[in-house]
Amino acid sequence: MSDAVMGEPTPIISRKDPRYQVTMYRHVGVDGAWTLDYYSSHGGYRAAKKAIADMGVPDVIAEMKASGLRGRGGAGFPTGVKWSFMPPVDGRQRFIVCNADESEPGSFKDRYVMEDDPHQLIEGMLIAGYAIQASIGFIYIRGEYHLAYERLLQAIREAREAGYLGSNLFDTDFSFDLVVHRGAGAYICGEETALMNSLEGLRGNPRLKPPFPAQAGVYGLPTTINNVTSFASAVHIIDKGAAWFSAMGTEDSKGTKLYQISGPVARPGVYELPMGTTFRELIFDWGGGPSMEIKAFIPGGTSTPMLPFSDEYLDTPMDYGSLAKLGTMLGTGGVILIPKEKCMVDAMYNIVRFYAHESCGKCTPCREGVSTWLPKMYQKLLAGLGEPGDLELMEEMVTNMRGTAFCPLADACAMPVQASFKHFRPEYEYLVEHGEPMYPKRSWWQE
Amino acid sequence: MIELETVKPFFTDKDELLDEILGRYPEYGRRSAIMPLLWEVQRAERHVSEARIEEIAEILGMHATEVKGVMSFYSTYHEQPVGEYHLQVCSTLSCSLAGADEMTDFLVEELGIVNGETDAEGRFSLQKVECLGSCGTAPVLQVNDTYFERVTRTRCVQLLQALRSGELPEPWRERGGDNVSAEKATLGGDDA
Numbered sequence: 230m231s232d233a234v235m236g237e238p239t240p241i242i243s244r245k246d247p248r249y250q251v252t253m254y255r256h257v258g259v260d261g262a263w264t265l266d267y268y269s270s271h272g273g274y275r276a277a278k279k280a281i282a283d284m285g286v287p288d289v290i291a292e293m294k295a296s297g298l299r300g301r302g303g304a305g306f307p308t309g310v311k312w313s314f315m316p317p318v319d320g321r322q323r324f325i326v327c328n329a330d331e332s333e334p335g336s337f338k339d340r341y342v343m344e345d346d347p348h349q350l351i352e353g354m355l356i357a358g359y360a361i362q363a364s365i366g367f368i369y370i371r372g373e374y375h376l377a378y379e380r381l382l383q384a385i386r387e388a389r390e391a392g393y394l395g396s397n398l399f400d401t402d403f404s405f406d407l408v409v410h411r412g413a414g415a416y417i418c419g420e421e422t423a424l425m426n427s428l429e430g431l432r433g434n435p436r437l438k439p440p441f442p443a444q445a446g447v448y449g450l451p452t453t454i455n456n457v458t459s460f461a462s463a464v465h466i467i468d469k470g471a472a473w474f475s476a477m478g479t480e481d482s483k484g485t486k487l488y489q490i491s492g493p494v495a496r497p498g499v500y501e502l503p504m505g506t507t508f509r510e511l512i513f514d515w516g517g518g519p520s521m522e523i524k525a526f527i528p529g530g531t532s533t534p535m536l537p538f539s540d541e542y543l544d545t546p547m548d549y550g551s552l553a554k555l556g557t558m559l560g561t562g563g564v565i566l567i568p569k570e571k572c573m574v575d576a577m578y579n580i581v582r583f584y585a586h587e588s589c590g591k592c593t594p595c596r597e598g599v600s601t602w603l604p605k606m607y608q609k610l611l612a613g614l615g616e617p618g619d620l621e622l623m624e625e626m627v628t629n630m631r632g633t634a635f636c637p638l639a640d641a642c643a644m645p646v647q648a649s650f651k652h653f654r655p656e657y658e659y660l661v662e663h664g665e666p667m668y669p670k671r672s673w674w675q676e
Numbered sequence: 677m678i679e680l681e682t683v684k685p686f687f688t689d690k691d692e693l694l695d696e697i698l699g700r701y702p703e704y705g706r707r708s709a710i711m712p713l714l715w716e717v718q719r720a721e722r723h724v725s726e727a728r729i730e731e732i733a734e735i736l737g738m739h740a741t742e743v744k745g746v747m748s749f750y751s752t753y754h755e756q757p758v759g760e761y762h763l764q765v766c767s768t769l770s771c772s773l774a775g776a777d778e779m780t781d782f783l784v785e786e787l788g789i790v791n792g793e794t795d796a797e798g799r800f801s802l803q804k805v806e807c808l809g810s811c812g813t814a815p816v817l818q819v820n821d822t823y824f825e826r827v828t829r830t831r832c833v834q835l836l837q838a839l840r841s842g843e844l845p846e847p848w849r850e851r852g853g854d855n856v857s858a859e860k861a862t863l864g865g866d867d868a
């Protein structure tokens with residue numbers, strides 16, 4: 230896969246491409262990588278200095294736009310564009326917020342970055358803070374991430390002592406500091422407006438949009454929110470340039486991204502890959518291949534509709550457009566393999582139960598649909614009490630849940646259910662007809 | 677009168693901590709301190725009692741009912757004390773596919789308590805929780821603040837043994853993914 234002989238070089242869409250370099254994830258797993266000593270001896274804070282001391286604010290934003298980076302929190306909104314939405318500086322306090330609430334099942338990239346490479350997040354937030362002219366940054370981290378919290382606090386202390394956080398950074402008039410705010414066990418707080426409520430000391434219910442955070446964010450003040458790895462990407466975009474980043478990936482999905490793989494696979498975990506890498510490459514070449522027979526895979530966290538595990542789908546590039554075409558989403562890039570012997574109805578009940586548990590109860594479709602009736606229907610089927618008409622009722626229920634709720638949580642539950650009906654309806658039918666699942670319960674626990 | 681001891685305000689003698697927490701947020705955002713204050717109490721006392729709620733409300737100039745309203749939204753704060761060892765089993769899909777359900781059954785049997793209960797001695801609490809962000813190293817068992825990953829049956833038995841003798845062992849660190857591939861060391865990146 231060398232450059233084309235003439236004209237534009239071919240894009241990098243495989244980690245096997247010799248031009249590809251791992252950047253964001255290369256220190257994770259290295260003992261002591263979380264210390265400032267380690268970080269600064271590996272080029273740490275070079276990009277922040279470049280942005281803050283040598284580049285104007287418009288240049289930083291232009292570089293981010295040119296890179297083609299799309300937010301890594303799930304929705305994929307272009308990061309540079311988001312940063313440019315901030316209103317002109319008018320003397321009011323402005324905030325940059327890091328969404329480190331990571332709770333979409335199948336996702337675990339942010340945790341490792343924060344535990345083993347917290348300075349990378351700090352540096353990314355410094356760059357973003359400068360770009361949107363915010364002097365305060367909040368990191369909203371889920372409460373369970375205790376080690377990551379400790380490592381972040383330690384890293385922030387070190388960065389302050391070394392003059393990377395505080396006043397007049399890099400001999401400029403830019404000042405910036407960080408506060409870490411812990412969540413307390415609520416998935417919905419990952420939704421950006423719920424997160425802001427939680428940060429303000431309120432219940433974590435979502436807010437109506439608009440106004441968007443740039444207009445009225447934390448405490449009603451101009452705010453920009455990004456995911457942990459959006460910030461981490463910014464470090465390398467500034468360091469190596471937008472052209473380096475956009476040389477990787479496909480038409481609508483540029484750069485490098487942390488993908489995750491879990492379920493029965495030889496080497497589960499996080500892999501940094503250029504966007505547009507295929508599922509086949511992730512699952513077989515990096516993940517080492519399935520350790521059991523697989524029937525389906527979830528492409529990007531449990532809210533993204535599953536696909537059958539077949540040649541037809543395995544060669545799909547992991548990018549926004551290709552997955553949208555298949556009626557699903559890239560989401561967080563958290564791939565989950567579902568083995569053949571797992572009852573699909575049971576697997577879906579597990580997912581539905583998650584969203585039922587996490588529904589905030591604010592709006593009717595979600596409270597009645599997601600957190601009450603849908604799980605009840607699953608319980609009924611799994612208890613062997615399914616009757617003719619139940620499946621049609623469930624299908625109707627999820628159709629009615631689509632697009633009718635206050636926030637996307639109801640869709641996050643309805644869409645994967647629909648996909649399971651689309652691809653695995655025979656398993657539902659079998660269960661209703663026989664009163665027991667096509668694949669009986671078994672133990673999955675290893676000795 | 678015997679209650680006097682326990683009603684001593686939690687944040688008395690903790691001025692420094694209190695100032696630090698309140699100082700994190702701008703003056704107009706004082707209310708933001710509610711979650712960190714609840715955390716401190718929950719951590720130290722394994723629950724947040726009525727008296728503590730009132731104390732926090734007073735610190736922040738709020739009504740106790742407001743503090744309670746916030747507190748009840750989040751699953752981490754408990755009104756009843758959890759045990760000395762709070763065992764939280766992730767029961768979401770990837771963990772379930774790695775044996776979380778069997779692990780829960782095992783713990784129920786071993787500890788004689790079901791999901792949501794605390795044993796009579798106040799030693800162990802058992803709780804099924806949702807995805808802990810550790811799906812690549814499933815199944816996961818969180819004990820108080822610490823994650824134990826890839827908990828096989830053997831590891832679970834050993835862990836329980838250690839906890840019963842009053843020792844919270846160091847967790848084995850697991851990363852999976854890029855961290856186990858031998859080529860990691862040779863991955864590029866100009867670090868100059």
Ligand SMILES: Cc1cc2nc3c(=O)[nH]c(=O)nc-3n(C[C@H](O)[C@H](O)[C@H](O)COP(=O)(O)O)c2cc1C
Nearest residue numbers: 300301302328330331332419420421455456459637
């Ligand atoms: C129910 C729900 C949960 C979410 N959870 C997270 C999360 O845990 N982490 C995250 O970064 N974004 C999450 N998001 C997306 C955020 O609302 C927001 O789009 C994102 O933080 C923006 O950052 P980005 O532009 O860098 O992706 C969630 C969205 C919804 C609707």
Ligand code: FES
Nearest residue numbers: 766771808810811
């Ligand atoms: S499913 Fe258990 S940690 Fe994600």
